[in-house]
Amino acid sequence: MREITYAQAIKEAMSEEMRRDENVFLMGEDVGLYGGAFGVSLGMFEEFGPERVRDTPISEAVIAGAATGAAVTGMRPIAEIMFSDFCTIAMDQLVNQAAKMRYMFGGKAQVPMVLRMPEGSGTGAAAQHSQSLEAWFCHVPGLKVVTASTPADAKGLLTAAIRDNNPVVFFEQKLLYRVKGDVPEGEYVLPLGKSHVAREGSDITLVTYGRMLPLCLDVADAMAKEGISVEIIDPRTLYPIDMEPIIESVKKTSRALIVHEACLTGGLGGEIAARIAQSEAFYYLDAPIHRVCGLDVPVPYCPELEKNIVPTAPKITAAIYELMQ
């Protein structure tokens, strides 16, 4: 094992799959010689050429739609939407076309495509370049929604997404792009639709994903010193979500906390909380299910404001103490 960054892990997954399967290709704005807005595909243009690493015009609707049309006719496209915020422009193609095609055609079509979308705040890019919109896509049967919280997960989950025969929306965490971690060399696939116990514990179940995972792991380390044992579960696939490990964990700990960067209202945390409450884990609860999520505001520009709209270590710590009372 060697250490590489989250961005390098994504590039490695794409490159390995493109070497393995000639039907896989990458398209998007500035993904070619420029290497992508965040440098994720740097060097791929040189290796695979302009046919398979395709620069597109600034046309998100046709990027998503062409990926869909290519997928349904036999390719396995990976399309990059430069900032996930721009998915709004691609929404019809993704929601009404890609997601529906198989079902509304009676199972005859398959749409093996990945839409890669960098998300999240913390870059000073303000309201139109910083959102976390994953919950929107979890409301669309036919799509799979995945996000990776570590470099190794980025490689394993993206590889699985590329091999999946469904449209997968793959959210990348902008603030994790430069984070390094151990990543297996060679073929590495993590199954979609499986939650992962990222840290074992016994006092409280904390469900989180994306760039909140490293933060929550740090909080859990600090809590351990206070004698509170936090179990952390990362769903990895946000939709369809694997609830079983979460429910089993809550039955063990009797307390549940959900942390995500996305806005609280309508966020995935509400769905996870509802599913816990509707399960047998409800009867084990010693405290109300709690959420620490992004504030319900557009992402502000000023760094001090921007830092404080997302869950922070003090906010998460306070929630844990409250649940432990």
Add this chain to the structure above:
Amino acid sequence: MYSKEKYAEMLEKMLLTRRFEEKVSYFFAMGMIHGTTHLYVGEEAVATGVCTALKQEDLIVSTHRGHGHCISKGIDLNKMMAELLGKSTGYCKGKGGSMHIADLNVGNLGANGVVGGGLPLAVGAGLTTQMKKIDRIVVCFFGDGASNQGTFHESLNLAAVWKLPILFVLENNKYGMSNSIKNSTAIDNLTVRADSYGMKGTEVDGMDVLKVHAATIEARNYVLQNGPMLLVCDTYRYLGHSKSDANVYRTTEEIESWKARDAIAQLENYLVENKIFTQDEIDAFEKDTRQQIEDATAYAQKSDYPSINDIETDVYA
């Protein structure tokens, strides 16, 4: 001049389309089909003229007004009628209905409920064709209404930049639902929109199936050699936009003026005048196509509805 078989194919497809739509219209009037549907009556020469000029392996992307495209590209009428009646034997197992009929086996990538929704999909199908070096073209049908959607402009531009083998067929029936093209579009001649993308654009009389057919043969060759092209077909829908349409936005005179140029009557006259078929033979086509629709209707009516147990099937591959 074409072979007798080709003329027969054109006449049969146009007749089947009209008889199919008449039957569907009747079902709606009787309350036997729910939801809505968009009938192609009046526009038959476009779908038939284009599709009979294609090769089997060519792909089409269709629209919400797609029954004519389906029939002309080649379809099992039984499965198509069954789909409209929501039966399990339908093309989409009763889950798609009128606006989502697709038959990937004959190169029909599907109708589309979103105006302009199919254009980006055609770009993707064209991309597959180019990357896999397949000897075929993609035909993308859409209307004058769709030509005001952003996807039209994004798709024509990208298809032109990448020189994809796509024939964009604009069915100009003059109305986006009730809104006349005079109120919705700042130019009269839609072929000039192709100029913006460095693309060839031509216009053809969409009420004359032979002209559409000839234009498509020429366009197909052009597309295979040069990349995308826009073919604007001047046509008209006789019936309302959908079943809820009372046709208050246009005059009877206008509708009648187009019916006077009816594509099917034109072709039948041509075939008799040029002694390609006798009137008796034409009558036999009329009778046979009516029977095919009756047979499809009987098949659909005796088919079963899908099981509730299958309600969650086919969401994912």
